[in-house]
Amino acid sequence: xxxxxxxxxLALTGALLTAGISQIQAYSLAxxxxxxxxxxxxxxxxxxNAFLQTLSSTQKSKVLFEWSDAAQKTKWSNLPxxxxxxxxxxxxxxxxxxxxxxxxLLQAVFSKNGYQQITQVIDGDExxxxxxxxxxxxxxxxxxxxxxxxxxxNTSPWILQFGGHHMALNATVAGADIVLTPSLTGGQPTxxxxxxxxVQPIIGESNAANKLMSSLSAAQQKQAIIGSKFxxxxxxxxxxxxxxxxxxxxxxSLSATQQELLLNLIETxxxxxxxxxxxxxxxxxxxxxxxxxFAWSGGxxxxxxxxxxxxxPTLVLEFSPQSMGGSASNHTHSMYRDPTNDYGVKLxx
Amino acid sequence: MKLIRALxxxxxxxxxxxxxxxxxxxxxxxxxxxxxxVSIELDLTAGxxxxxxxxxxxxxxxxQNISIQALAKTVLEKMQLTVNNQPVPLRLESEQIPEMxxxxxxxxxxxxxxxxxxxxxxQNQFVFKNNxxxxxxxxxxxxxxxxxxxxxxxxxxxxxxxxxxxxxEVAESALPRVFPWWLxxxxxxxxxxxxxxxxxxxxxxxxxTPPRFARPLKEGF
Numbered sequence: 001x002x003x004x005x006x007x008x009x010l011a012l013t014g015a016l017l018t019a020g021i022s023q024i025q026a027y028s029l030a031x032x033x034x035x036x037x038x039x040x041x042x043x044x045x046x047x048x049n050a051f052l053q054t055l056s057s058t059q060k061s062k063v064l065f066e067w068s069d070a071a072q073k074t075k076w077s078n079l080p081x082x083x084x085x086x087x088x089x090x091x092x093x094x095x096x097x098x099x100x101x102x103x104x105l106l107q108a109v110f111s112k113n114g115y116q117q118i119t120q121v122i123d124g125d126e127x128x129x130x131x132x133x134x135x136x137x138x139x140x141x142x143x144x145x146x147x148x149x150x151x152x153x154n155t156s157p158w159i160l161q162f163g164g165h166h167m168a169l170n171a172t173v174a175g176a177d178i179v180l181t182p183s184l185t186g187g188q189p190t191x192x193x194x195x196x197x198x199v200q201p202i203i204g205e206s207n208a209a210n211k212l213m214s215s216l217s218a219a220q221q222k223q224a225i226i227g228s229k230f231x232x233x234x235x236x237x238x239x240x241x242x243x244x245x246x247x248x249x250x251x252x253s254l255s256a257t258q259q260e261l262l263l264n265l266i267e268t269x270x271x272x273x274x275x276x277x278x279x280x281x282x283x284x285x286x287x288x289x290x291x292x293x294f295a296w297s298g299g300x301x302x303x304x305x306x307x308x309x310x311x312x313p314t315l316v317l318e319f320s321p322q323s324m325g326g327s328a329s330n331h332t333h334s335m336y337r338d339p340t341n342d343y344g345v346k347l348x349x
Numbered sequence: 350m351k352l353i354r355a356l357x358x359x360x361x362x363x364x365x366x367x368x369x370x371x372x373x374x375x376x377x378x379x380x381x382x383x384x385x386x387v388s389i390e391l392d393l394t395a396g397x398x399x400x401x402x403x404x405x406x407x408x409x410x411x412x413q414n415i416s417i418q419a420l421a422k423t424v425l426e427k428m429q430l431t432v433n434n435q436p437v438p439l440r441l442e443s444e445q446i447p448e449m450x451x452x453x454x455x456x457x458x459x460x461x462x463x464x465x466x467x468x469x470x471x472q473n474q475f476v477f478k479n480n481x482x483x484x485x486x487x488x489x490x491x492x493x494x495x496x497x498x499x500x501x502x503x504x505x506x507x508x509x510x511x512x513x514x515x516x517x518e519v520a521e522s523a524l525p526r527v528f529p530w531w532l533x534x535x536x537x538x539x540x541x542x543x544x545x546x547x548x549x550x551x552x553x554x555x556x557x558t559p560p561r562f563a564r565p566l567k568e569g570f
Contacts, residue, residue: 083456136454228508232375234491238392238458242379242493245501323370 033175033348037154040108040276044173047108048152048160051101055089059098063088067150067158073343076161076168077237078184078333080139086163092142102146109160109171109178113204114272118167120201121187125165128188139165157348166333168237171273172344178277179347181338184237185272188322188331202332208265209308209319213300215258216249223249227297230307230321230328233335243339246311248295251288259289266292266310269317269336288312305329314338370487371396371455374403377489378513380477382499384523387437387475389463391424397455399484404452406483417444421461427481430465433473437465469499469519477513498523 037045052060065072065087077084091099107115122141129140143164150158157174168184191200216224226247235242251259266285271278285292291313298306298321305321305328318335321328340346379390395403408419421441430437442464451457467475479488490513492501502516 079456083451083454226504227506227510231489231510232370232377232487234377234489239379245492245494245504247504323372 033155033157033177035176035347038176038276040274041173041176041178042154044105044108044178044274045152045154047101047105048148048158051098051105052148052152054095054098054101059089059093063147064151065147065149067156069149072147072161073149073159074238074240076163076170076184078166078168078186079237080137080165081143082135082137086145086147088145088147088161090143090145090164105160106162109173109274110272111274111278114274117185117201117272118162118169120199121167121185122164123194123199124187124189124192124201127192127194128165157344159343170343172347174344174347177280177344177347178273179281179338179341179344180270180273181336181344182235182240182342183272183336184233184333185269185336186331186333190330190332202334205265205268205319205334206329206332208261208268209306210301212258212261212265212294213296213306213308215261220249220253220258221296221300223253224294224296225300226295227307228299230298230305232322233318233320233333234309235316235318235335235337236333240342244309244311244316246293248293248309248311250290251292251294251312252290254294262292262294262310263289265294266315266317269334270315284314285312288314303327303329314340372398372485374399374482374484374486375489376479376481376486377491378477378479379491379493380475380513380515381493381495382475382517383495384469384498384519385466385525386495387430387432387465387467388442389428389430389439389465389477391428391461391463391479393459393461394457395452395455395484400453400455400457402484404449413449415446415449415459417441417446417461420459421463423483424461424481425463427479428463429478429480430475432467432475433470435468437467437475439463439465469517469524471521471524472502472516472518474514474516477515479511492517496523 052063055063072087075087077086091102094102103119106118110118122144125139125143126141144167145161145163147161148158149161150156152158152173155175157172160169160171160173162169162171163184166184166186166188169180170183172179185202187201190202191198193199213221213224234244251262254262263282263286267278267282270281270285273281289312292315293311295309295311296306297308298304300306307318307320309319310317316335316337316339320333322331322333373396375392375394375396377392377394379392381388381390408416410416418441421444425439425441428439430439440463441461443462445458445460447457447459452459477490479490488510490506490510492504492513492515494501494517498520500518500520502518505514506512
């Protein structure tokens, strides 16, 4: 009898231990990255920690969110304050030293071109504020917010969120990998003068798209065109988890030169990210170029503005001119997603 | 003077940088297919210039909240979905309503999700029509699939994207197994035969006719 009780206790203890260990494993696996941090990530983590060190404890509590905070993860938009309220802390509430540290972090995450585009869009929003500001909609340089999901780390995944009017950047950092999906870019005005210089934050992208479209034959354009007018973003804010069905002309129907033009167009967006992580993404995109589609909605070279979309197994790019703000090309929204890896879900277990 | 003021205000509103078209109700339809079900997520976002008119056309309760049932009913009356030429009855499954102030500012998004049961075969076509237009509207229609068993063959939209036609294929493995009609016919015939044989035997017994197997063998056999 005693032996039986002893055996039963042993079995019960074993079961409890096994369950406990699997629970612990599940917890630790939930936040473990697939590849160890490389030099780029280490630089980004150091810059993030340097920024956090400039903050007061009150500011830190506003800017740091739990890694598991699903609501905060998806709380991003292109809309101005007044219609959409962001969390975190805004540039307008930061000291000059804090702003410098934040911009140093952005420089570490993004490429030279990407960082330039970010600052130009912010400057553009300030220009817009000086001409159309006021009222119930609040925008301008002071209204760009930063927040973090998880704590900056070389070993656990975390997300840097930076955004304001016409911008929502979500950079997931997971060990060696940094991804920028989903992110929204755009701007108004897309052409302005600052300190005597003409600034055009998104000109590279629209030029690349027009160049590709112009390179297509009439028959190819017919395949690419899915509508006669520009349309809004399909997978903008709030549309996570949806995978667009490919439309337009397929990469395998393009000549080698046209494929190169398509890659150039994709690179204008993917290349916002630092060179090393952008190269990883571009390699994946090149491997899938035959299964990449290019679609166009609007006139061709008529100046009225056109929507375009690139769809690939691991990529969705959208570009949407907006009908307000003078000409349609002076106000645009763009979306960059990876239907398989938004928020870097593939990069951690 | 009033006219000048109104023009200045209109100019300001048109130039203000909100997220989408200020002068229309954007109606984005996200249609998701599975072999047996279709779901239509309709996102309604009124621009600032039409938000007041749009709200004026909605039924609002004493609590100042939008009557979602009334809105869903109106939308359903103006929306059509056919699969393989058969109308698909739709019902409201869920909704999300932003705060009234958000809608008034232009940018608040009302989300209605409708679902319907469909019968798919290996080759199918659905036609979606959205004629809901309480105010000037801009339309988007896109299709999504819920499983690898559904493949989109082609998509066609009219100029305004109010009509959206999609040809799609469903893998044989995902189709409901249909009992062949001719097997059923044979089964019915078999049962009928068995039943009538029993009745025939009974009649023979009653009339004294010996059953076939009990008849005397012919002589010389």
